[in-house]
Amino acid sequence: MGLATAKIVGRDHTVVLCDVRQDRLDDAAATLNDLGVDASVVNCDVTDSGAVAELLGAASKLGTVASVIHTAGVSPSMGPADYVMRTNAVGTVNVNEAFYATGGEGSVIVNVASMAAHMLPAEFVPTAQFPLALSDGDAFWDAMMAACDPIPEQARPGYAYALSKTFVKWYSQSQAERFNQRGLRIVSVSPGSVDTEMGRLEEQAGAGAMVADAAVPRWGKPEEMAELLAFCASEKAGYLTGTDILNDGGVIASMTERARVAAAG
Template sequence: MRLLDGQVALVTGVGGGIGRGIALRFAEEGAAVALHCRTAAGAAREAAARIEGSGGRAVVLRGDLTDEDTCRRVVGEAAEWGGGLDALVNNAGVQPTRELPGMTADEWRAVVDTNLSSVFACTQAAAEVMRGRGGSVTHIASIEGSAPAPLHAHYSASKAAVVMHARAAALEYGPSGIRVNSVSPGLIGREGLEQAWPEGVRRWRAAAPLGRLGRPEDVGDACVFLASRLASWVTGHDLVVDGGVTARPPW
């Protein structure tokens, strides 16, 4: 028996590498997967076709998750398609860079609305569907939630809040059988990253005890664990997936 056989899962933001990696790992472990995207419908459809080509079940759902009603609609469509919802992975997010002195309130709000408020709204909608039969919610946070990077104050603050939302939600939804956790990845490799940021990638490799960048499936594996029966007594936890970078003393 695979780890997620019989589950219906919704993964948001599958147009990006990490969301795609999570969705594919969920399908490999037997989940029927609703793949959410906003603009990247081609990438989402390609991932869905790959799942179906391997004998799995997949559907593509679209919407801008900065809108609360859209969050409710997307969660509702996933549950209707799957005949219920067992797992939600809140992965969609933005990572713009901006220095604090010049940051506008709109720029701040755009990051908080996308990375944090969507997590609140999607989780609330999913919990309504899961109430009675239980389920799991996993937020994709970041190690920048505890170790901020320059030009990322809005991002780091939003990710710290996402971790705290998971802990608070674990308290309130636990009695309904709903577990809520977060995963905090370190730097995850993607096509072109090494060319675009050779110095950063070199520094990361040197700092990581495991000597490499993360892969989308590293994050996917952590999410599979948290959604599976292996984590049935795990809630309110932040699982750091960073090759050991944050284990290093800062001096």
């Protein structure tokens, strides 16, 4: 999704790509350069706040940072719960807070949440602990991992994923007023099952069944997500902030309606 978005944003902006894998960075840069997109690369682990600050600093040297489209994240099949939580939740805090500190007026950050952020029952979400992310990182981490502890081990990465993405959605909504005080916008997008390498990893873990039962029974295309991400980051969306846009082919709508019908029957 990040590369597909860079192809659109790169039509009229200089693009800085970030990833932890140099081979993927090099391939993406080559693809963009072939399209005439001016792209530079920075190898950066979003879980390292110092590295993220250096990333934003490097981007600032190329000109005013117009937008950050934060697509870095991992899915349940990619590692244990702590790895998923650190990448998705802590990584989001690191990237957003670095952007908040350096973004110029009119800039925007677009975070990637997930339709999973719309699935957890409220009683399973330690929302009261979420603000610790801004005041006490260690306490935030402990609270998030403590929430995972009661979950059976085999299901823990999936729960950590849903919880981390629920946090991303909460952060993108709750911090809008603070960001606006600096002239910044903040938005999140919640994709459904997207036909990417990471998305297909989850096909046998439940994503395939959800796609089959969706209002639009197919996988989403990276380009469909990219168009939305690029729009959110553009001046056309200047009134859009503090909200999450669910782009899931109707999965959540279908699940919600089926549950209502079942309960009524």
